[in-house]
Amino acid sequence: MSDRLHRLLAERPYLLADGATGTNLFDMGLMTGDAPEMWNIERPDQVESLHRAMIGAGADIILTNSFGGTRYRLKLHKAESRVAEINQAAARLARRVADAEGKRLGRQIVVAGSMGPTGELFEPLGPLTVGAGADAFAEQARALAAGGADVLWVETMSSTDELRAALAGAGTTGLPVVCTVSFDTNGRTMMGVTPVEVAAFCHEVAPKPAAFGGNCGVGPAELVAALVNMADAELPGDVIVAKSNCGVPYFVEGKIRYDGTPELMAAYARLARDAGARIIGGCCGTTPAHLKTIRDALDGYEPQARPTLADIVARLGQVSRGAESQSAGEEPPARRHSRRGRRGEAAT
DSSP states (O other), X not given: OOOHHHHHHHHOSOEEBOOOSHHHHHHTTOOTTSOGGGHHHHOHHHHHHHHHHHHHTTOSEEEOSOTTOSHHHHGGGTOXXXXXXXXXXXXXXXXXXXXXXXXXXXXXXXXXXXXXXXXXXXXXXXSBOHHHXXXXXXXXXXXXXXXXXSEEEEEEEOOHHHHXXXXXXXXXXXXXEEEEEOOOBTTBOTTOOOHHHHHHHHHHSSSOOSEEEEEETTOHHHHHHHHHHHGGGOOTTOOEEEEEOSSOEEEETTEEEEOOOHHHHHHHHHHHHHTTEEEEEEOTTOOHHHHHHHHHHHTTOOOOSOOOHHHHHHHHOOOOHHHHHHHTTOSOOOOOSOOOOXXXXXXX
């Protein structure tokens, strides 16, 4: 069984994860309301082209086009019976590009099987149990593994119940699992989980993630602040992930755009590295051009002291009051990890 992720982490100080999938596919012609995952079947050349561009920009890790690949998400597109087909196709496309480009460039590329939220409510707010969620994630995970994924990448989670279900399902494959949550609500996830609680949860849960951190959210400043606030709960050997949105979203001519410049993303990448991240990339709005800037900013960079919130604000912009209060020690101690899930929001 491949363990490229751990091999590369042992060899290098940091790894570059790729940029956005969904927002880049929209720029390539995907229509609002359509399932990005269907392009693995209907427009595989476009998906391969995006993977190739991310590797060309310097990515060491590419995520499969399978964020909404559980039966619950695919049901919205009447494709819940095609979980295995769609996810295997996603992994096969990424694997083919990673192997070909890796051979051409003389380097190893990790294929990470993207697994996003189900979009369902977990008990007691809704009907979905952790066990049923784990079954759905296991179905997706097995298909991604069969298609050639090196690692399973659970992302954009908000509740620890759904995160527990996803880790349990992914763990059935025996592959390493990475997990990230979205700190998009006043320094917490949508379900109120703090960075410290995420770290504590990841130390307790089984299977233990190979790496954990944050993705998506409301911009680089808030994500880096979350990593700084997470530091007190980190343990030696933790591998921290930062995969921020490319700035803040805004509407222009009916389309969502992101205001993050390459220069902002370069500053974010260095601050994330200073904050302890060893896997750094971009989420919504991050193009191959942004990713190239991140690679250039990190190559040869020697991490500095962990940034203060003042450093983050000065270089990346304002952070939430919640992030500020956590930094000041005004938050209550970490709670037990039994929060119940809420409808997950898809990130792209």
